[in-house]
Amino acid sequence: xxxxxxxxxxxxxxxxxxxxxxxxxxxxxxxxxxxxxxxxxxxxxxxxxxxxxxxxxxxxxxxxxxxxxxxxxxxxxxxxxxxxxxxxxxxxxxxxxxxxxxxxxxxxxxxxxxxxxxxxxxxxxxxxxxxxxxxxxxxxxxxxxxxxxxxxxxxxxxxxxxxxxxxxxxxxxxxxxxxxxxxxxxxxxxxxxxxxxxxxxxxxxxxxxxxxxxxxxxxxxxxxxxxxxxxxxxxxxxxxxxxxxxxxxxxxxxxxxxxxxxxxxxxxxxxxxxxxxxxxxxxxxxxxxxxxxxxxxxxxxxxxxxxxxxxxxx
Amino acid sequence: xxxxxxxxxxxxxxxxxxxxxxxxxxxxxxxxxxxxxxxxxxxxxxxxxxxxxxxxxxxxxxxxxxxxxxxxxxxxxxxxxxxxxxxxxxxxxxxxxxxxxxxxxxxxxxxxxxxxxxxxxxxxxxxxxxxxxxxxxxxxxxxxxxxxxxxxxxxxxxxxxxxxxxxxxxxxxxxxxxxxxxxxxxxxxxxxxxxxxxxxxxxxxxxxxxxxxxxxxxxxxxxxxxxxxxxxxxxxxxxxxxxxxxxxxxxxxxxxxxxxxxxxxxxxxxxxxxxxxxxxxxxxxxxxxxxxxxxxxxxxxxxxxxxxxxxxxxxxxxxxxxxxxxxxx
Numbered sequence: 001x002x003x004x005x006x007x008x009x010x011x012x013x014x015x016x017x018x019x020x021x022x023x024x025x026x027x028x029x030x031x032x033x034x035x036x037x038x039x040x041x042x043x044x045x046x047x048x049x050x051x052x053x054x055x056x057x058x059x060x061x062x063x064x065x066x067x068x069x070x071x072x073x074x075x076x077x078x079x080x081x082x083x084x085x086x087x088x089x090x091x092x093x094x095x096x097x098x099x100x101x102x103x104x105x106x107x108x109x110x111x112x113x114x115x116x117x118x119x120x121x122x123x124x125x126x127x128x129x130x131x132x133x134x135x136x137x138x139x140x141x142x143x144x145x146x147x148x149x150x151x152x153x154x155x156x157x158x159x160x161x162x163x164x165x166x167x168x169x170x171x172x173x174x175x176x177x178x179x180x181x182x183x184x185x186x187x188x189x190x191x192x193x194x195x196x197x198x199x200x201x202x203x204x205x206x207x208x209x210x211x212x213x214x215x216x217x218x219x220x221x222x223x224x225x226x227x228x229x230x231x232x233x234x235x236x237x238x239x240x241x242x243x244x245x246x247x248x249x250x251x252x253x254x255x256x257x258x259x260x261x262x263x264x265x266x267x268x269x270x271x272x273x274x275x276x277x278x279x280x281x282x283x284x285x286x287x288x289x290x291x292x293x294x295x296x297x298x299x300x301x302x303x304x305x306x307x308x309x310x311x312x313x314x
Numbered sequence: 315x316x317x318x319x320x321x322x323x324x325x326x327x328x329x330x331x332x333x334x335x336x337x338x339x340x341x342x343x344x345x346x347x348x349x350x351x352x353x354x355x356x357x358x359x360x361x362x363x364x365x366x367x368x369x370x371x372x373x374x375x376x377x378x379x380x381x382x383x384x385x386x387x388x389x390x391x392x393x394x395x396x397x398x399x400x401x402x403x404x405x406x407x408x409x410x411x412x413x414x415x416x417x418x419x420x421x422x423x424x425x426x427x428x429x430x431x432x433x434x435x436x437x438x439x440x441x442x443x444x445x446x447x448x449x450x451x452x453x454x455x456x457x458x459x460x461x462x463x464x465x466x467x468x469x470x471x472x473x474x475x476x477x478x479x480x481x482x483x484x485x486x487x488x489x490x491x492x493x494x495x496x497x498x499x500x501x502x503x504x505x506x507x508x509x510x511x512x513x514x515x516x517x518x519x520x521x522x523x524x525x526x527x528x529x530x531x532x533x534x535x536x537x538x539x540x541x542x543x544x545x546x547x548x549x550x551x552x553x554x555x556x557x558x559x560x561x562x563x564x565x566x567x568x569x570x571x572x573x574x575x576x577x578x579x580x581x582x583x584x585x586x587x588x589x590x591x592x593x594x595x596x597x598x599x600x601x602x603x604x605x606x607x608x609x610x611x612x613x614x615x616x617x618x619x620x621x622x623x624x625x626x627x628x629x630x631x632x633x634x635x636x637x638x639x640x641x642x643x
Binding site: 012013014015016089090093094095107108109110111112113135136171172173242244247248249250273274298299300301302303304 | 322323324325326327329330400401404405406407411418419420421424446448486487488555557560561562563585611612613614615616617
C-alpha cells in the first residue's frame with residue numbers, strides 16, 4: 001500500500017528567511033480527482049487547521065485502503081506560510097493578496113508567480129475545494145460558496161451536506177480568485193467557509209472536514225462513513241439583507257450566525273464608549289435568520305453588523 | 315469654500331471627514347464648467363498633497379482668472395494618510411478597488427459611493443497618484459485603451475513626460491478612474507514620484523499641466539506654460555518590464571529617465587550575507603527608464619524597472635492599429 005507523499009509545487013526564494021516551499025500532499029494514485037487548497041492569507045489559521053485535520057483523516061483512509069482506485073487527491077495545506085509565520089494577512093513585502101492574483105503570471109510580480117506556480121499544480125482536477133475567508137471580519141453560518149460563472153453547479157455543492165450553498169455574481173475583483181479561475185479552467189470549484197478565521201473553532205472545523213470527506217465519498221473518490229448532513233438551502237449573496245449601525249461606539253452583540261430572529265427584536269446595542277449608556281439598539285427589520293455577524297468589539301457609523309436571510313413566508 | 319463630502323463616525327469621539335475645497339468665480343453665471351482634482355486614495359501616496367496646495371494657492375492669488383468651478387479633494391483616504399497606510403485602516407481594503415462603491419457597503423465602499431456621487435456631473439477629473447514605496451515613476455498620464463480617443467487630447471496638456479495608454483491596474487475596473495469614466499466624467503489618472511515622499515519638481519510640473527488643462531476647458535484665463543510634448547506609448551510591446559529573478563537587494567547602476575542601450579547594466583541583485591552578486595541585470599532593449607526600483611529588498615518577480623522602448627522606424631502605428639483594430643496589449 002503506497003502512502004501519502006509530499007512534493008514541492010512551487011518555491012519562493014527568500015533573501016533573509018527560509019525559502020518558502022509550497023507543498024502538495026498527494027493521496028491515492030491515478031486520475032486527478034480532487035484538489036484541496038488551504039490558506040492563501042496569513043491570518044487564515046482556522047483554514048490551516050481544517051487542512052491539517054483533513055490530511056490526518058486522508059492519511060488514515062489511505063492506510064485502510066479507503067481511497068478508491070485511480071483517484072488522486074492533492075492537499076495544498078497553505079500557499080502562504082511566509083505571512084502566517086509573521087502574522088500578516090497579505091504578502092508581507094507588498095501587501096498583495098495571492099487570492100487576487102490567479103491564474104497568475106510566470107513572468108510577473110512575486111505573488112503573480114506564486115499564483116501561477118500554484119495554479120499550474122492545481123489545474124486539471126475534477127473537483128477543487130478551497131478553505132477561504134471573507135474580507136469583512138466576522139462570523140458566518142458554515143456554507144459552500146461559489147461564483148456564478150455559468151460553470152457552477154449548486155447541486156454538486158449541495159453534496160457537501162452543509163447548511164447553505166451561496167452563489168455570488170462575480171465582481172471584477174473576484175475574477176482573479178482561485179475559485180473563479182478554477183471554474184473557468186474546467187474544475188468544479190467550491191469554497192468552504194466556516195465561522196472563524198484567525199482563531200480555531202473546533203466544531204465548525206470538524207464540520208468542514210466531514211463535509212469534504214462526505215463530498216469525496218459521494219463523488220466516488222473515497223469510502224467514508226458519516227451522517228448525510230444537511231439538505232442545503234441555496235441563496236444568492238445579493239439576497240442577504242444588510243443591517244447597519246446608526247451610530248458608532250462599543251458594540252454589544254446579542255445574536256449569532258444561525259439564530260432565528262423576529263421583526264423588531266433587539267439584535268445588538270451600541271454603548272457610548274465614554275459614558276457607558278446604551279445609545280442605540282439595532283432592531284431586526286424582518287423575520288429571518290442571521291447569516292453573518294460582526295464580531296469586533298467596536299463599530300463605526302453605518303457598519304454592517306449583520307447580514308440576514310429574510311424569511312418571506314411567515 | 316471647504317465642504318464635507320462624506321462623514322463616518324468612528325467608535326470613540328471622532329468622525330472621519332472627507333473634504334473638498336471648492337474654488338469658484340466670485341460672480342457666477344450658472345453655466346460654469348466644473349473640474350475635479352482628486353488625490354490620496356492610497357494613504358502612502360503623498361505627492362498629490364503638494365499639487366493641491368499649490369493649485370489652491372495659485373488660484374486664490376489670481377481669482378479673477380478663474381472662470382469655472384475647481385473642486386479639490388486632497389485626501390479621500392484620510393485615515394490611511396495619517397497612519398501611513400496604503401489601504402483603508404481597520405478594513406485593510408484598497409479603496410481604489412472599491413469604486414463605484416455602495417451606500418450599503420462598508421466604510422470604504424460607502425465613502426467611494428459618496429465621492430462618485432459628489433463628482434458626478436463634472437466636466438473633467440484628474441486622479442493624482444504617486445507610486446508606492448517600491449517604485450519611482452516619472453510623471454505620466456495613464457489612460458485605458460478604451461478611452462484613448464476621448465482623453466488623449468487632454469492628457470497631452472498635463473505637462474508629463476509621457477502618456478501610457480495601457481489597461482494597467484491604476485485604470486482598471488473598480489478604480490475611481492474607471493468608475494468616473496463609466497458615469498460620463500472624463501478622467502485621467504496621473505502617476506509620479508514615489509510613495510511617502512513629495513518630489514517638489516514633479517509637483518510643480520504637474521501643477522503647470524493642470525493649469526493648461528483648466529485653460530483648455532475654459533476655466534482659467536491666466537497665463538500658462540507650453541506643456542511638454544509627451545511621448546505616447548500606445549503600441550503593443552512598447553514597454554519592457556524587468557523583474558528580478560534572484561532574491562536579495564537591488565543596487566542600481568542607472569538613474570531615473572536615463573537613456574539605455576540594449577545590454578547596458580541596469581544594476582545588480584546582491585546578497586549581504588555571502589557578499590556575492592546574485593544577478594547582473596542588463597537592459598533588454600534601447601529605451602528610457604520611466605519606472606525604477608526604489609525599495610531595495612527584492613524577491614524573484616519584484617519589478618526592477620519599466621523601459622519605454624526606443625521607437626523603431628516602421629509604418630505609422632495608428633494606421634497599423636486601424637488595420638488590426640488593436641492598439642494596446
